[in-house]
Amino acid sequence: MNMDMKKIVFLLLVVFIASSNCLDLCAQKKDVTGCVVDMDGKPVKGARIGVVNTKIIEKTDKKGEFSLKNVLPTDSVVIYLKGNRGSRFLLGDVTQLLLKVKSDALVIDNGKGSTNSVSVETLVFKRYGSGSVITAQMIERNGYLTIKEAIKACIPGISFNYSDGEDKIVIRGSKSLNLSTDPLVILDGAETTFSAANQGCHVNDVQMIEVIKDGLGYGAKGANGVIVIKTKK
Incomplete structure (x- = not known):
């Protein structure tokens, strides 16, 4: 068996396994x-x-x-x-x-x-309008290790993925003209990315995390939702 044939067989095997897993998952739903x-x-x-x-x-x-x-x-x-x-x-x-x-x-x-x-x-958050707030007390009580973990565990309707070496969060899907799903992330008043905030800010230093699904008050940048993070500084 030549090298090209081995690659084809390998790819077919990968597709078969992936399809089997998908069918098994769908059957459980x-x-x-x-x-x-x-x-x-x-x-x-x-x-x-x-x-x-x-x-x-x-x-x-x-x-x-x-x-x-x-x-x-x-x-x-x-x-x-x-x-x-x-x-x-x-x-x-x-x-x-x-x-x-x-x-x-x-x-x-x-x-x-x-x-x-x-x-x-x-519960680990309080609701204010379309926003969900996770407090420092709730983070400490539940022992969350990262901002991502706190949001993932506490707020329904939020999804995560890993792309281009960065953690991504999807709040509303793509609502912006460039088809990006990235929400507006504000850390202590400064705009940043979710990946940077999650990796650069220790969750024990967080005073509050607010996830706003309807970010109309933030203009076009808030079309995909807004995450406001305030630390204990």
Whole structure:
């Protein structure tokens, strides 16, 4: 077998493995429906349900019902209740959920005859309009090691990739004329890149991270969203 033939065989093998992995992942994806009720069994309207590290986020309707499409058993789900209170849990192998909200706990009925309870606590960010704020106290409490890790763990609807040797973050997709997906990043009042901020600023020095999905107040530069980072200086 000559060298060219070996290259062709190798490439075909790579394509086959990649296709198999993709098919396996697609086979695991499913749609999940659920309902959120209070302690008296009444529907909870307007609760937000998000899937961590994806752009999936839904609101419960007037019946307390919601649906999550194309999710995986390994996905973590966050339910946002009043203010900045909520719970986080692993989805698992279910297609239906009944979530009962108590004052200090969320009871999860998976529709298979078993239930478990997770605590309702202050989540790692507070919302102000279209912005999500991660505080220094929450960073310390959860032990995040980088800015990227804090955002990735706390805020649904945000995606990350690695390109040209740099960490990239996508908040809204491409809204700018040059088709870039890079958000505007401001560190202590100065414009920078997400990669530079993530690598150059230690997360323990951060006072606040605000992720603004609707960056209209920042003009054209904010079309893809805005990340404002303030340190403890």
